Amino acid sequence: MRRTLYVGLLALCFLPQQVLAAERALRVSYPSPATVYLPLWAAKEAGFFAKHKLAVELVHVGSSPISLSAFLAGEIDILGGGGSAVPNAFLQGFRDLQFFASMNNKFVFSIYAHPSISTAAELRGKKIGVTRLGGTMHFATRYYLKGTGLDPYKDVTLVQVGRAEDIVTALAGGTVDAGTMSFPFDLKTKELGYRELADLSQSGARYASSSFLGKKQFLLDNRLRLESFVKAMIEAIHFVKNRPQEAIKILSRYTRLTDVNTLKSTLDLHVAKIWPRVPEIQPEDLKLVLEELGERNPRAREIAPAELIHDRIVRDVVQSGFVEQLYR
Secondary structure: OHHHHHHHHHHHHOOOHHHHHHOOOEEEEEOOOOHHHHHHHHHHHOOHHHHOOOOEEEEEOOOHHHHHHHHHOOOOOEEEEOOOHHHHHHHOOOOOEEEEEEEEOOOOOEEEEOOOOOOHHHHOOOEEEEOOOOOHHHHHHHHHHHHOOOOOOOOOEEEEOOOHHHHHHHHHHOOOOEEEEOOOHHHHHHHOOOEEEEEHHHOOOOOOEEEEEEEHHHHHHOHHHHHHHHHHHHHHHHHHHHOHHHHHHHHHHHHOOOOHHHHHHHHHHHHHHOOOOOOOOOHHHHHHHHHHHHOOOHHHHHOOHHHHEOOHHHHHHHHOOHHHHHOO
């Protein structure tokens, strides 16, 4: 009997790593309780992960440096977060990370200005508030200004305000003439009578955020599990688009928002403008990400976007006809 037990334990030790991993729940992180992650929560709460026989543990980690450290240490299997995570790690020498899916490839910001300002040209000489200089909102604002023919360094003054809600206060107090807003603070700004000059989600700019990434070998070894993950996410996106009452309950639970109008507005926004049918990521989605990083580290401009993407998982799910059947 002892010999049988010994042989069994020895065999367990030499099982392939992917077999052992299959026995564990996938640990998937998300950085913040932002609405864009609703399909991830719905995949768990509405049973889509279970439907595809996939055990998933969702982990709210918080700041990017902490989540990336946990991911690199093997405490997280799939890292959810902004598009800069992989290229940042790449520049630090970690070359084994790749994106395999994304729930958003747009700037989710709007430009609001004092009612007396009706065109982008009238921003010349004015002050525009952003959360922090060097952040994504700052980059998106400069992208918008360049597109209108304004030089963000000469024609306007970009002011670092702090938190997103502080931009509303700065605009109302006259500290700035315009501001780049994120939801739900754009609703408050509109209520106060300020004018929306641009909805950057409709600008045509592609910028990967709310993406999912893994280590190359993990993606290869766990291909079938990750196909199940992608299928569950696709079904969850379909679910939140078509069953708003149930989606709002899940959204309220994770964001801790209770105002029904705010919950409905943010859901409507993401359904109409943000969530795609298929959470794919393409090289085009990383060009602006690399451009932004290149302003701080010129070596980022040398990275080929396609190097950072593992597209086989989503591609195989699409080619299987799964999406067509779901939306039939």
